[in-house]
Amino acid sequence: MAKYHVTASVNGEPVEFLCAAEQTLLDVLRDELELTGTKEGCATGDCGACSVTVDGTLVCACLMLGTEAEGREIGTIEGMADGDTLHPLQRQFLEDAALQCGVCTPGFLVAAKALLEENPEPTETEARYWLAGNLCRCTGYDKIIRAVMTTAAELRGE
Amino acid sequence: MTSLRYEAPETVEDAVRLLADADGEARALAGGTDLLVQLRTDLVRPGLIVDLKRIPRLMEVSANGAEIRVGAAVSGAVLGKSEAVKAAWPGVVEALELIGSTQIQGRASLGGNLCNGSPAADSVPALIAAGAVCEVAGPGGTREVPVEDVITAPGRLALGPGEIVVSFVMPKPPARSGDAYLRFIPRTEMDIAVVGAGVALTLGEDGVCTHARLGLGAVAPTPLLVEDGAKALIGTKVDDEALAALAAAASAACNPIDDKRGTVEYRVKVAGVLARRAALIALERARSNG
Numbered sequence: 413m414a415k416y417h418v419t420a421s422v423n424g425e426p427v428e429f430l431c432a433a434e435q436t437l438l439d440v441l442r443d444e445l446e447l448t449g450t451k452e453g454c455a456t457g458d459c460g461a462c463s464v465t466v467d468g469t470l471v472c473a474c475l476m477l478g479t480e481a482e483g484r485e486i487g488t489i490e491g492m493a494d495g496d497t498l499h500p501l502q503r504q505f506l507e508d509a510a511l512q513c514g515v516c517t518p519g520f521l522v523a524a525k526a527l528l529e530e531n532p533e534p535t536e537t538e539a540r541y542w543l544a545g546n547l548c549r550c551t552g553y554d555k556i557i558r559a560v561m562t563t564a565a566e567l568r569g570e
Numbered sequence: 571m572t573s574l575r576y577e578a579p580e581t582v583e584d585a586v587r588l589l590a591d592a593d594g595e596a597r598a599l600a601g602g603t604d605l606l607v608q609l610r611t612d613l614v615r616p617g618l619i620v621d622l623k624r625i626p627r628l629m630e631v632s633a634n635g636a637e638i639r640v641g642a643a644v645s646g647a648v649l650g651k652s653e654a655v656k657a658a659w660p661g662v663v664e665a666l667e668l669i670g671s672t673q674i675q676g677r678a679s680l681g682g683n684l685c686n687g688s689p690a691a692d693s694v695p696a697l698i699a700a701g702a703v704c705e706v707a708g709p710g711g712t713r714e715v716p717v718e719d720v721i722t723a724p725g726r727l728a729l730g731p732g733e734i735v736v737s738f739v740m741p742k743p744p745a746r747s748g749d750a751y752l753r754f755i756p757r758t759e760m761d762i763a764v765v766g767a768g769v770a771l772t773l774g775e776d777g778v779c780t781h782a783r784l785g786l787g788a789v790a791p792t793p794l795l796v797e798d799g800a801k802a803l804i805g806t807k808v809d810d811e812a813l814a815a816l817a818a819a820a821s822a823a824c825n826p827i828d829d830k831r832g833t834v835e836y837r838v839k840v841a842g843v844l845a846r847r848a849a850l851i852a853l854e855r856a857r858s859n860g
Protein backbone atom coordinates (compact mmCIF):
# COMPACT_ATOMS: atom_id res chain seq x y z
CA MET A 413 0.00 0.00 0.00
CA ALA A 414 1.32 3.43 -0.93
CA LYS A 415 2.35 5.50 2.06
CA TYR A 416 2.37 9.24 2.20
CA HIS A 417 5.00 11.23 4.04
CA VAL A 418 3.38 14.05 6.01
CA THR A 419 5.04 16.92 7.89
CA ALA A 420 2.86 18.79 10.36
CA SER A 421 2.94 20.22 13.85
CA VAL A 422 1.21 18.68 16.84
CA ASN A 423 0.82 20.77 19.99
CA GLY A 424 3.57 23.08 18.76
CA GLU A 425 6.09 20.30 18.05
CA PRO A 426 7.09 19.44 14.47
CA VAL A 427 6.12 15.87 13.56
CA GLU A 428 6.62 13.63 10.55
CA PHE A 429 4.70 10.49 9.87
CA LEU A 430 3.90 7.96 7.17
CA CYS A 431 0.28 7.12 6.55
CA ALA A 432 -1.93 5.37 4.04
CA ALA A 433 -4.48 7.49 2.18
CA GLU A 434 -7.40 5.83 3.96
CA GLN A 435 -6.08 6.53 7.46
CA THR A 436 -7.92 9.31 9.26
CA LEU A 437 -6.15 11.93 11.33
CA LEU A 438 -7.62 10.09 14.34
CA ASP A 439 -5.95 6.83 13.22
CA VAL A 440 -2.66 8.69 12.73
CA LEU A 441 -2.76 10.39 16.13
CA ARG A 442 -3.58 7.20 17.98
CA ASP A 443 -1.75 4.52 15.99
CA GLU A 444 1.24 6.31 14.40
CA LEU A 445 1.98 9.10 16.90
CA GLU A 446 0.76 7.18 19.97
CA LEU A 447 -1.23 10.15 21.18
CA THR A 448 -4.16 8.15 22.53
CA GLY A 449 -5.83 10.97 24.47
CA THR A 450 -8.01 11.67 21.44
CA LYS A 451 -10.79 9.08 21.55
CA GLU A 452 -12.89 7.27 18.99
CA GLY A 453 -16.55 7.05 19.92
CA CYS A 454 -18.37 6.70 16.63
CA ALA A 455 -15.96 7.43 13.73
CA THR A 456 -18.82 9.18 11.90
CA GLY A 457 -18.76 12.73 13.23
CA ASP A 458 -21.58 12.33 15.72
CA CYS A 459 -19.96 12.13 19.16
CA GLY A 460 -17.07 14.63 19.31
CA ALA A 461 -14.78 12.30 21.31
CA CYS A 462 -12.15 12.85 18.59
CA SER A 463 -12.25 16.68 18.77
CA VAL A 464 -8.96 18.38 17.84
CA THR A 465 -8.07 21.76 16.40
CA VAL A 466 -6.55 22.22 12.94
CA ASP A 467 -4.98 25.64 12.43
CA GLY A 468 -7.11 26.74 15.40
CA THR A 469 -10.44 25.44 14.05
CA LEU A 470 -12.32 22.76 15.99
CA VAL A 471 -12.91 19.62 13.89
CA CYS A 472 -13.54 15.88 14.25
CA ALA A 473 -10.28 13.99 13.70
CA CYS A 474 -12.32 11.00 12.51
CA LEU A 475 -13.61 13.03 9.53
CA MET A 476 -10.23 14.20 8.28
CA LEU A 477 -7.57 12.22 6.45
CA GLY A 478 -4.08 12.01 7.88
CA THR A 479 -2.69 13.23 4.56
CA GLU A 480 -4.71 16.44 4.87
CA ALA A 481 -2.61 17.41 7.89
CA GLU A 482 0.37 18.35 5.66
CA GLY A 483 1.66 21.72 6.85
CA ARG A 484 -1.15 22.16 9.40
CA GLU A 485 -0.98 22.85 13.12
CA ILE A 486 -2.87 20.21 15.08
CA GLY A 487 -3.92 20.76 18.70
CA THR A 488 -4.87 17.75 20.85
CA ILE A 489 -5.72 17.10 24.50
CA GLU A 490 -2.05 16.23 25.14
CA GLY A 491 -1.19 19.89 24.56
CA MET A 492 -3.66 21.24 27.06
CA ALA A 493 -1.85 20.96 30.40
CA ASP A 494 1.34 22.93 30.85
CA GLY A 495 3.66 20.19 32.12
CA ASP A 496 2.19 19.13 35.46
CA THR A 497 -0.05 22.17 35.65
CA LEU A 498 -3.54 21.39 34.48
CA HIS A 499 -5.44 23.84 32.28
CA PRO A 500 -8.14 25.61 34.34
CA LEU A 501 -10.82 23.68 32.42
CA GLN A 502 -9.18 20.37 33.33
CA ARG A 503 -8.94 21.41 36.99
CA GLN A 504 -12.58 22.51 37.07
CA PHE A 505 -13.80 19.30 35.39
CA LEU A 506 -12.12 17.38 38.23
CA GLU A 507 -13.47 19.67 40.94
CA ASP A 508 -17.03 19.54 39.59
CA ALA A 509 -16.91 15.79 38.87
CA ALA A 510 -17.78 16.61 35.26
CA LEU A 511 -16.66 13.17 34.15
CA GLN A 512 -17.38 9.55 34.99
CA CYS A 513 -15.99 7.02 32.51
CA GLY A 514 -13.94 9.76 30.87
CA VAL A 515 -14.23 8.70 27.22
CA CYS A 516 -15.92 11.93 26.20
CA THR A 517 -13.73 14.14 28.40
CA PRO A 518 -10.78 14.91 26.09
CA GLY A 519 -13.21 15.91 23.36
CA PHE A 520 -15.23 18.11 25.70
CA LEU A 521 -12.07 19.79 27.01
CA VAL A 522 -10.65 20.51 23.56
CA ALA A 523 -14.05 21.81 22.38
CA ALA A 524 -14.59 23.90 25.51
CA LYS A 525 -11.13 25.44 25.20
CA ALA A 526 -11.91 26.38 21.59
CA LEU A 527 -15.20 27.93 22.77
CA LEU A 528 -13.53 30.10 25.38
CA GLU A 529 -10.91 31.26 22.88
CA GLU A 530 -13.63 32.26 20.42
CA ASN A 531 -16.09 33.61 22.99
CA PRO A 532 -14.72 34.29 26.50
CA GLU A 533 -18.16 35.25 27.77
CA PRO A 534 -20.59 32.59 26.50
CA THR A 535 -24.12 32.37 27.79
CA GLU A 536 -25.17 28.94 29.02
CA THR A 537 -27.23 28.52 25.83
CA GLU A 538 -24.22 29.41 23.67
CA ALA A 539 -22.06 26.92 25.57
CA ARG A 540 -24.69 24.20 25.17
CA TYR A 541 -25.00 24.82 21.42
CA TRP A 542 -21.22 24.95 20.93
CA LEU A 543 -20.89 21.61 22.71
CA ALA A 544 -23.92 19.99 21.04
CA GLY A 545 -21.59 17.82 18.95
CA ASN A 546 -19.97 16.31 22.06
CA LEU A 547 -21.95 13.42 23.48
CA CYS A 548 -21.65 12.05 27.00
CA ARG A 549 -23.40 8.89 28.10
CA CYS A 550 -22.61 9.26 31.79
CA THR A 551 -22.87 12.71 33.30
CA GLY A 552 -26.12 14.14 32.00
CA TYR A 553 -24.18 17.22 30.78
CA ASP A 554 -25.10 19.54 33.63
CA LYS A 555 -21.83 19.23 35.51
CA ILE A 556 -19.90 19.68 32.28
CA ILE A 557 -21.74 22.90 31.44
CA ARG A 558 -21.32 24.09 35.03
CA ALA A 559 -17.55 23.47 34.86
CA VAL A 560 -17.27 25.32 31.55
CA MET A 561 -19.25 28.33 32.82
CA THR A 562 -17.22 28.46 36.06
CA THR A 563 -13.93 28.30 34.17
CA ALA A 564 -15.07 30.98 31.73
CA ALA A 565 -15.75 33.31 34.67
CA GLU A 566 -12.42 32.40 36.29
CA LEU A 567 -10.49 33.11 33.07
CA ARG A 568 -12.22 36.49 32.83
CA GLY A 569 -10.91 37.18 36.34
CA GLU A 570 -14.38 37.20 37.95
CA MET B 571 -7.46 -3.96 0.29
CA THR B 572 -7.37 -1.63 -2.68
CA SER B 573 -4.76 1.05 -2.61
CA LEU B 574 -6.36 4.46 -2.31
CA ARG B 575 -4.49 7.42 -3.80
CA TYR B 576 -4.66 10.97 -2.39
CA GLU B 577 -3.84 14.15 -4.32
CA ALA B 578 -4.02 17.77 -3.22
CA PRO B 579 -3.65 19.89 -6.37
CA GLU B 580 -3.25 23.65 -6.18
CA THR B 581 -5.13 24.66 -9.31
CA VAL B 582 -8.60 23.97 -10.68
CA GLU B 583 -7.03 22.71 -13.92
CA ASP B 584 -4.95 20.10 -12.10
CA ALA B 585 -7.92 18.95 -10.03
CA VAL B 586 -10.05 18.53 -13.15
CA ARG B 587 -7.28 16.65 -14.95
CA LEU B 588 -6.73 14.28 -12.01
CA LEU B 589 -10.45 13.54 -11.69
CA ALA B 590 -11.02 13.19 -15.44
CA ASP B 591 -7.99 10.95 -16.04
CA ALA B 592 -8.60 8.60 -13.11
CA ASP B 593 -8.93 4.92 -14.02
CA GLY B 594 -11.42 3.85 -11.37
CA GLU B 595 -13.82 5.89 -9.31
CA ALA B 596 -12.44 9.27 -8.25
CA ARG B 597 -13.93 11.60 -5.67
CA ALA B 598 -13.44 15.25 -4.91
CA LEU B 599 -12.90 16.03 -1.22
CA ALA B 600 -13.98 19.27 0.42
CA GLY B 601 -14.71 19.08 4.17
CA GLY B 602 -15.12 15.31 4.11
CA THR B 603 -18.09 15.36 6.49
CA ASP B 604 -20.11 13.31 4.02
CA LEU B 605 -17.33 11.60 2.10
CA LEU B 606 -15.38 10.24 5.08
CA VAL B 607 -18.53 8.79 6.61
CA GLN B 608 -19.28 7.11 3.27
CA LEU B 609 -15.72 5.76 3.01
CA ARG B 610 -15.94 4.45 6.54
CA THR B 611 -19.19 2.63 5.91
CA ASP B 612 -18.02 1.36 2.48
CA LEU B 613 -20.79 3.26 0.69
CA VAL B 614 -18.16 4.52 -1.74
CA ARG B 615 -14.86 2.87 -2.70
CA PRO B 616 -12.91 5.34 -4.80
CA GLY B 617 -9.40 4.66 -6.06
CA LEU B 618 -8.51 8.36 -5.93
CA ILE B 619 -9.38 11.24 -3.64
CA VAL B 620 -8.70 14.76 -4.91
CA ASP B 621 -8.58 17.24 -2.03
CA LEU B 622 -9.86 20.63 -3.25
CA LYS B 623 -8.85 22.67 -0.20
CA ARG B 624 -5.38 23.68 -1.47
CA ILE B 625 -6.94 25.47 -4.45
CA PRO B 626 -7.24 29.17 -3.57
CA ARG B 627 -10.32 29.79 -5.76
CA LEU B 628 -12.32 27.18 -3.88
CA MET B 629 -11.42 28.73 -0.51
CA GLU B 630 -12.13 32.41 -1.24
CA VAL B 631 -15.09 34.64 -0.48
CA SER B 632 -15.29 37.84 -2.53
CA ALA B 633 -17.82 40.60 -3.14
CA ASN B 634 -17.91 43.37 -5.71
CA GLY B 635 -20.64 45.83 -6.72
CA ALA B 636 -22.58 43.29 -8.75
CA GLU B 637 -22.05 39.86 -7.26
CA ILE B 638 -20.86 37.71 -4.38
CA ARG B 639 -18.69 34.67 -4.93
CA VAL B 640 -18.26 31.92 -2.36
CA GLY B 641 -15.65 29.25 -3.04
CA ALA B 642 -17.23 25.79 -3.12
CA ALA B 643 -15.00 24.42 -0.32
CA VAL B 644 -15.31 27.37 2.11
CA SER B 645 -16.36 26.00 5.53
CA GLY B 646 -19.32 27.14 7.58
CA ALA B 647 -16.91 28.44 10.22
CA VAL B 648 -15.30 30.75 7.64
CA LEU B 649 -18.49 31.83 5.84
CA GLY B 650 -20.09 32.67 9.20
CA LYS B 651 -17.40 35.33 9.65
CA SER B 652 -17.99 37.01 6.28
CA GLU B 653 -19.83 40.26 6.99
CA ALA B 654 -20.35 40.90 3.26
CA VAL B 655 -22.18 37.62 2.67
CA LYS B 656 -24.10 37.85 5.95
CA ALA B 657 -25.33 41.31 4.98
CA ALA B 658 -26.35 40.29 1.45
CA TRP B 659 -27.67 36.73 1.94
CA PRO B 660 -28.12 36.03 5.66
CA GLY B 661 -30.42 33.09 4.87
CA VAL B 662 -27.68 31.30 2.93
CA VAL B 663 -25.17 31.75 5.76
CA GLU B 664 -27.71 30.62 8.36
CA ALA B 665 -28.58 27.55 6.30
CA LEU B 666 -24.93 26.46 6.04
CA GLU B 667 -24.49 27.16 9.76
CA LEU B 668 -27.38 24.83 10.61
CA ILE B 669 -25.34 21.87 9.39
CA GLY B 670 -24.12 19.62 12.18
CA SER B 671 -22.10 20.64 15.22
CA THR B 672 -19.30 23.16 15.77
CA GLN B 673 -16.85 20.44 14.72
CA ILE B 674 -18.78 19.77 11.49
CA GLN B 675 -18.94 23.53 10.84
CA GLY B 676 -15.16 23.60 10.92
CA ARG B 677 -15.18 21.67 7.63
CA ALA B 678 -18.63 21.44 5.97
CA SER B 679 -18.92 23.40 2.71
CA LEU B 680 -21.65 24.57 0.32
CA GLY B 681 -20.06 22.57 -2.51
CA GLY B 682 -20.04 19.37 -0.48
CA ASN B 683 -23.58 19.90 0.75
CA LEU B 684 -24.84 20.32 -2.82
CA CYS B 685 -22.67 17.66 -4.48
CA ASN B 686 -23.52 15.00 -1.94
CA GLY B 687 -26.87 15.10 -3.73
CA SER B 688 -29.16 14.74 -0.73
CA PRO B 689 -32.73 16.02 -1.15
CA ALA B 690 -32.51 17.26 2.46
CA ALA B 691 -29.25 19.25 2.16
CA ASP B 692 -29.86 22.35 4.25
CA SER B 693 -28.00 24.99 2.28
CA VAL B 694 -29.50 24.06 -1.08
CA PRO B 695 -33.02 25.57 -0.75
CA ALA B 696 -31.43 28.78 0.55
CA LEU B 697 -29.02 28.88 -2.41
CA ILE B 698 -31.93 28.24 -4.79
CA ALA B 699 -33.91 31.09 -3.23
CA ALA B 700 -30.87 33.35 -3.56
CA GLY B 701 -30.65 32.56 -7.28
CA ALA B 702 -27.14 31.16 -6.84
CA VAL B 703 -25.38 29.83 -9.93
CA CYS B 704 -22.52 27.30 -9.78
CA GLU B 705 -19.38 27.98 -11.69
CA VAL B 706 -18.49 24.47 -12.88
CA ALA B 707 -15.07 23.57 -14.26
CA GLY B 708 -14.44 20.40 -16.24
CA PRO B 709 -12.35 18.88 -19.00
CA GLY B 710 -14.39 20.84 -21.57
CA GLY B 711 -13.89 24.20 -19.86
CA THR B 712 -16.10 26.24 -17.57
CA ARG B 713 -19.90 26.51 -17.55
CA GLU B 714 -22.57 27.98 -15.33
CA VAL B 715 -25.28 25.80 -13.79
CA PRO B 716 -28.11 27.17 -11.62
CA VAL B 717 -28.13 25.41 -8.23
CA GLU B 718 -31.65 24.02 -8.79
CA ASP B 719 -30.40 22.13 -11.87
CA VAL B 720 -27.47 20.35 -10.16
CA ILE B 721 -29.21 17.52 -8.28
CA THR B 722 -31.16 15.30 -10.70
CA ALA B 723 -32.11 12.45 -8.31
CA PRO B 724 -31.00 11.45 -4.80
CA GLY B 725 -27.19 11.21 -5.01
CA ARG B 726 -27.17 12.01 -8.75
CA LEU B 727 -25.77 15.21 -10.23
CA ALA B 728 -25.82 16.99 -13.56
CA LEU B 729 -22.00 17.04 -13.47
CA GLY B 730 -19.92 15.03 -15.92
CA PRO B 731 -16.73 13.07 -15.18
CA GLY B 732 -14.01 15.43 -13.98
CA GLU B 733 -16.40 18.32 -13.38
CA ILE B 734 -16.25 20.19 -10.07
CA VAL B 735 -18.09 23.14 -8.62
CA VAL B 736 -15.56 25.96 -8.23
CA SER B 737 -17.76 28.62 -6.66
CA PHE B 738 -21.27 29.83 -6.05
CA VAL B 739 -22.14 33.19 -7.59
CA MET B 740 -25.01 35.16 -6.13
CA PRO B 741 -26.23 38.55 -7.31
CA LYS B 742 -25.70 41.47 -4.95
CA PRO B 743 -29.32 41.98 -3.87
CA PRO B 744 -30.94 45.38 -4.64
CA ALA B 745 -32.27 47.64 -1.87
CA ARG B 746 -35.28 46.34 0.06
CA SER B 747 -34.30 42.68 -0.38
CA GLY B 748 -34.24 39.94 2.23
CA ASP B 749 -33.90 36.17 2.46
CA ALA B 750 -34.35 33.48 5.09
CA TYR B 751 -34.08 29.72 5.50
CA LEU B 752 -35.95 27.62 8.03
CA ARG B 753 -35.91 23.90 8.57
CA PHE B 754 -38.02 21.68 10.71
CA ILE B 755 -36.32 18.94 12.71
CA PRO B 756 -37.63 16.99 15.70
CA ARG B 757 -34.76 18.28 17.90
CA THR B 758 -33.03 21.65 18.14
CA GLU B 759 -29.62 20.53 16.78
CA MET B 760 -27.89 17.75 14.87
CA ASP B 761 -30.69 16.21 12.80
CA ILE B 762 -31.79 15.84 9.18
CA ALA B 763 -34.44 18.22 7.86
CA VAL B 764 -38.02 16.94 7.67
CA VAL B 765 -38.72 20.02 5.57
CA GLY B 766 -36.52 23.00 4.65
CA ALA B 767 -37.75 26.23 3.07
CA GLY B 768 -35.75 29.17 1.68
CA VAL B 769 -37.38 32.42 0.56
CA ALA B 770 -35.82 35.51 -1.03
CA LEU B 771 -37.78 38.60 -2.00
CA THR B 772 -37.37 42.23 -3.07
CA LEU B 773 -39.86 45.04 -2.48
CA GLY B 774 -40.41 48.18 -4.57
CA GLU B 775 -40.48 51.62 -2.96
CA ASP B 776 -44.25 51.22 -2.58
CA GLY B 777 -43.76 47.98 -0.64
CA VAL B 778 -45.01 45.81 -3.50
CA CYS B 779 -43.00 42.65 -4.09
CA THR B 780 -41.07 42.84 -7.38
CA HIS B 781 -39.00 39.65 -7.13
CA ALA B 782 -39.34 36.43 -5.15
CA ARG B 783 -37.97 32.89 -5.13
CA LEU B 784 -38.94 29.88 -3.05
CA GLY B 785 -36.69 26.83 -2.58
CA LEU B 786 -37.82 23.67 -0.76
CA GLY B 787 -35.82 20.75 0.61
CA ALA B 788 -36.64 17.24 1.87
CA VAL B 789 -40.11 17.18 0.29
CA ALA B 790 -39.25 15.56 -3.06
CA PRO B 791 -36.46 13.41 -4.58
CA THR B 792 -34.48 16.62 -5.24
CA PRO B 793 -34.49 20.11 -3.74
CA LEU B 794 -37.05 22.23 -5.59
CA LEU B 795 -37.40 25.70 -7.06
CA VAL B 796 -41.12 26.46 -6.68
CA GLU B 797 -42.09 28.92 -9.41
CA ASP B 798 -45.68 29.18 -8.19
CA GLY B 799 -44.35 30.34 -4.83
CA ALA B 800 -42.73 33.34 -6.51
CA LYS B 801 -45.94 34.05 -8.45
CA ALA B 802 -47.92 34.08 -5.20
CA LEU B 803 -45.81 36.96 -3.84
CA ILE B 804 -44.85 39.11 -6.84
CA GLY B 805 -47.23 42.05 -7.31
CA THR B 806 -48.58 41.81 -3.75
CA LYS B 807 -47.70 43.59 -0.53
CA VAL B 808 -46.89 40.15 0.94
CA ASP B 809 -50.10 40.35 2.97
CA ASP B 810 -51.95 37.44 4.57
CA GLU B 811 -53.64 36.51 1.33
CA ALA B 812 -50.34 36.37 -0.57
CA LEU B 813 -48.72 34.38 2.24
CA ALA B 814 -51.60 31.89 2.17
CA ALA B 815 -51.12 31.52 -1.58
CA LEU B 816 -47.37 30.99 -1.02
CA ALA B 817 -48.07 28.29 1.56
CA ALA B 818 -50.52 26.59 -0.80
CA ALA B 819 -47.96 26.69 -3.63
CA ALA B 820 -45.31 25.19 -1.34
CA SER B 821 -47.60 22.36 -0.23
CA ALA B 822 -48.70 21.69 -3.81
CA ALA B 823 -45.09 21.34 -4.99
CA CYS B 824 -44.32 18.56 -2.49
CA ASN B 825 -43.82 14.96 -3.54
CA PRO B 826 -42.34 13.61 -0.33
CA ILE B 827 -41.66 10.21 1.18
CA ASP B 828 -43.14 8.69 4.31
CA ASP B 829 -40.46 7.89 6.87
CA LYS B 830 -39.86 7.86 10.60
CA ARG B 831 -39.27 11.62 10.51
CA GLY B 832 -42.61 12.52 9.00
CA THR B 833 -45.55 11.24 6.97
CA VAL B 834 -46.41 12.56 3.51
CA GLU B 835 -49.38 14.50 4.87
CA TYR B 836 -47.29 16.05 7.62
CA ARG B 837 -44.47 17.12 5.30
CA VAL B 838 -46.92 18.69 2.82
CA LYS B 839 -48.51 20.70 5.61
CA VAL B 840 -45.23 21.74 7.26
CA ALA B 841 -43.78 22.85 3.89
CA GLY B 842 -46.53 25.46 3.63
CA VAL B 843 -46.10 26.61 7.22
CA LEU B 844 -42.31 26.93 6.91
CA ALA B 845 -42.46 28.72 3.54
CA ARG B 846 -44.81 31.27 5.11
CA ARG B 847 -42.63 31.76 8.19
CA ALA B 848 -39.47 32.08 6.10
CA ALA B 849 -41.25 34.66 3.90
CA LEU B 850 -42.16 36.70 6.98
CA ILE B 851 -38.52 36.80 8.10
CA ALA B 852 -37.37 37.67 4.55
CA LEU B 853 -40.02 40.43 4.47
CA GLU B 854 -38.83 41.85 7.77
CA ARG B 855 -35.26 41.87 6.47
CA ALA B 856 -36.30 43.48 3.17
CA ARG B 857 -38.13 46.25 5.03
CA SER B 858 -35.09 47.02 7.15
CA ASN B 859 -32.79 47.05 4.07
CA GLY B 860 -34.33 50.26 2.72
Ligand SMILES: Cc1cc2nc3c(=O)[nH]c(=O)nc-3n(C[C@H](O)[C@H](O)[C@H](O)COP(=O)(O)OP(=O)(O)OC[C@H]3O[C@@H](n4cnc5c(N)ncnc54)[C@H](O)[C@@H]3O)c2cc1C
Pocket residue numbers: 456457458597598599600601602603604605606607622642643668669670671674677678679680681682683684685686690691692693733734735736760761762763
Ligand atom coordinates in the same frame (compact mmCIF):
# COMPACT_ATOMS: atom_id res chain seq x y z
C1 LIG C 1 -22.65 14.77 12.43
C2 LIG C 1 -23.10 15.29 11.11
C3 LIG C 1 -24.19 16.15 11.05
C4 LIG C 1 -24.64 16.65 9.81
N1 LIG C 1 -25.71 17.49 9.81
C5 LIG C 1 -26.18 17.96 8.62
C6 LIG C 1 -27.30 18.87 8.58
O1 LIG C 1 -27.85 19.25 9.62
N2 LIG C 1 -27.73 19.31 7.37
C7 LIG C 1 -27.14 18.93 6.21
O2 LIG C 1 -27.57 19.39 5.14
N3 LIG C 1 -26.07 18.09 6.20
C8 LIG C 1 -25.58 17.59 7.37
N4 LIG C 1 -24.50 16.73 7.39
C9 LIG C 1 -23.89 16.32 6.12
C10 LIG C 1 -22.64 17.13 5.70
O3 LIG C 1 -21.99 17.69 6.81
C11 LIG C 1 -23.00 18.26 4.72
O4 LIG C 1 -23.63 17.74 3.59
C12 LIG C 1 -21.76 19.08 4.30
O5 LIG C 1 -22.16 20.31 3.75
C13 LIG C 1 -20.87 18.37 3.31
O6 LIG C 1 -19.81 19.23 2.96
P1 LIG C 1 -18.30 18.72 2.92
O7 LIG C 1 -17.49 19.89 2.47
O8 LIG C 1 -17.92 18.09 4.18
O9 LIG C 1 -18.42 17.63 1.75
P2 LIG C 1 -17.53 16.36 1.38
O10 LIG C 1 -17.81 15.24 2.30
O11 LIG C 1 -16.10 16.76 1.19
O12 LIG C 1 -18.13 16.05 -0.06
C14 LIG C 1 -19.47 15.58 -0.22
C15 LIG C 1 -19.66 15.08 -1.65
O13 LIG C 1 -19.57 16.14 -2.58
C16 LIG C 1 -18.49 15.96 -3.48
N5 LIG C 1 -17.88 17.28 -3.62
C17 LIG C 1 -17.44 18.08 -2.59
N6 LIG C 1 -17.06 19.27 -3.07
C18 LIG C 1 -17.26 19.24 -4.42
C19 LIG C 1 -17.05 20.20 -5.47
N7 LIG C 1 -16.58 21.42 -5.22
N8 LIG C 1 -17.36 19.83 -6.73
C20 LIG C 1 -17.85 18.59 -6.98
N9 LIG C 1 -18.07 17.65 -6.03
C21 LIG C 1 -17.77 17.98 -4.76
C22 LIG C 1 -17.60 14.90 -2.87
O14 LIG C 1 -16.93 14.16 -3.85
C23 LIG C 1 -18.60 14.07 -2.09
O15 LIG C 1 -19.21 13.14 -2.94
C24 LIG C 1 -24.00 16.25 8.62
C25 LIG C 1 -22.89 15.39 8.68
C26 LIG C 1 -22.43 14.92 9.90
C27 LIG C 1 -21.24 14.00 9.94
Ligand code: FES
Pocket residue numbers: 451452453454455456457458459460461462463472473474475
Ligand atom coordinates in the same frame (compact mmCIF):
# COMPACT_ATOMS: atom_id res chain seq x y z
S1 FES D 1 -15.20 9.57 16.85
FE1 FES D 1 -15.18 11.39 15.71
S2 FES D 1 -17.07 12.25 16.17
FE2 FES D 1 -17.22 10.32 17.15
Ligand code: FES
Pocket residue numbers: 510511512513514515516517547548549550551
Ligand atom coordinates in the same frame (compact mmCIF):
# COMPACT_ATOMS: atom_id res chain seq x y z
S1 FES E 1 -18.08 10.56 31.18
FE1 FES E 1 -18.63 8.73 30.21
S2 FES E 1 -19.23 9.43 28.25
FE2 FES E 1 -18.96 11.26 29.31
